[in-house]
Amino acid sequence: MTQKVAVLGTGKIGEALLSGMIRAGWSPADLLVTARRPERAEELRTRYGVSPVTNPEAAKTADTLILTVKPQDMGTLLVELAPHVPADRLVISGAAGIPTSFFEERLAQGTPVVRVMTNTPALVDEAMSVISAGSHATAEHLAHAEEIFGAVGKTLRVPESQQDACTALSGSGPAYFFYLVEAMTDAGILLGLPREKAHDLIVQSAIGAAVMLRDSGEHPVKLRENVTSPAGTTINAIRELENHGVRAALIAAIEAARDRGRELASGNNT
Numbered sequence: 001m002t003q004k005v006a007v008l009g010t011g012k013i014g015e016a017l018l019s020g021m022i023r024a025g026w027s028p029a030d031l032l033v034t035a036r037r038p039e040r041a042e043e044l045r046t047r048y049g050v051s052p053v054t055n056p057e058a059a060k061t062a063d064t065l066i067l068t069v070k071p072q073d074m075g076t077l078l079v080e081l082a083p084h085v086p087a088d089r090l091v092i093s094g095a096a097g098i099p100t101s102f103f104e105e106r107l108a109q110g111t112p113v114v115r116v117m118t119n120t121p122a123l124v125d126e127a128m129s130v131i132s133a134g135s136h137a138t139a140e141h142l143a144h145a146e147e148i149f150g151a152v153g154k155t156l157r158v159p160e161s162q163q164d165a166c167t168a169l170s171g172s173g174p175a176y177f178f179y180l181v182e183a184m185t186d187a188g189i190l191l192g193l194p195r196e197k198a199h200d201l202i203v204q205s206a207i208g209a210a211v212m213l214r215d216s217g218e219h220p221v222k223l224r225e226n227v228t229s230p231a232g233t234t235i236n237a238i239r240e241l242e243n244h245g246v247r248a249a250l251i252a253a254i255e256a257a258r259d260r261g262r263e264l265a266s267g268n269n270t
């Protein structure tokens with residue numbers, strides 16, 4: 001029997017996942033989407049050939065519901081959904097912070113819930129998606145979530161207690177790299193390079209470094225040491241990074257992101 005999957009609240013992450021599933025071979029006929037605004041629903045229908053439905057229709061029709069609204073909107077969505085979700089539906093949450101217990105408390109007793117934190121490289125099939133089971137989710141439910149999110153990149157199972165840390169590292173992680181590229185491009189401008197040229201140099205260096213990190217089997221320290229010649233240029237830059245506390249700033253930044261995930265879980269939505 002064909003499994004129908006619905007993406008509820010199809011914004012940036014929901015659309016990234018939807019587009020990846022279609023690229024991976026899912027039929028648009030088996031995919032449903034919901035949106036808050038009619039023009040957004042039409043955009044998704046035109047772009048992907050999927051059927052926009054209401055949240056209750058999605059709950060009644062689809063075998064798997066993937067909830068990709070903002071954490072702040074999840075409570076309202078669940079109030080609307082709860083009367084319509086049969087307890088055999090798999091509910092997957094893509095939201096930061098919100099624990100699986102939040103869903104279990106609001107849905108029918110025994111509803112299987114899986115929590116997933118993906119990231120925007122899903123748009124280019126290079127996502128990192130971190131997956132945890134709620135208390136009623138079985139190995140089969142986890143495997144199904146892996147099949148869906150595997151369409152857009154790598155997946156990793158973690159205990160739910162590690163989700164806020166993973167959100168801070170890989171969920172938000174692409175933003176840190178974009179920020180770094182932005183800052184390095186500004187440095188290129190300072191040194192007199194045209195912006196476009198500086199951007200291209202940094203992006204290709206980032207791609208090269210990323211492939212080496214993934215494929216060389218070498219520790220990042222060794223890779224950095226290989227670039228850092230005695231009395232050369234790189235060590236002068238590294239000294240400045242250390243002087244400015246960049247390592248400590250990154251550790252503090254990621255800890256702050258983790259803490260915000262915890263706040264979202266405790267209902268602090270401001």
Ligand SMILES: NC(=O)C1=CN([C@@H]2O[C@H](COP(=O)(O)OP(=O)(O)OC[C@H]3O[C@@H](n4cnc5c(N)ncnc54)[C@H](OP(=O)(O)O)[C@@H]3O)[C@@H](O)[C@H]2O)C=CC1
Nearest residue numbers: 009010011012013035036068069070071073095096118119
């Ligand atoms: N952005 C990222 O990098 C990542 C985000 N996430 C998580 O993904 C989730 C979505 O984030 P993101 O895609 O950035 O946010 P978006 O705002 O782009 O997407 C959320 C969408 O949900 C819609 N929506 C809200 N309430 C309802 C409702 N009741 N019914 C139907 N649609 C609704 C919104 O409509 P409208 O357009 O009208 O506001 C919006 O289009 C969040 O929970 C976030 O924590 C996870 C990993 C990475």
Ligand SMILES: O=C(O)[C@@H]1CCC=N1
Nearest residue numbers: 095096167171172173
């Ligand atoms: O900033 C956020 O809250 C979301 C979750 C991870 C990435 N973006």
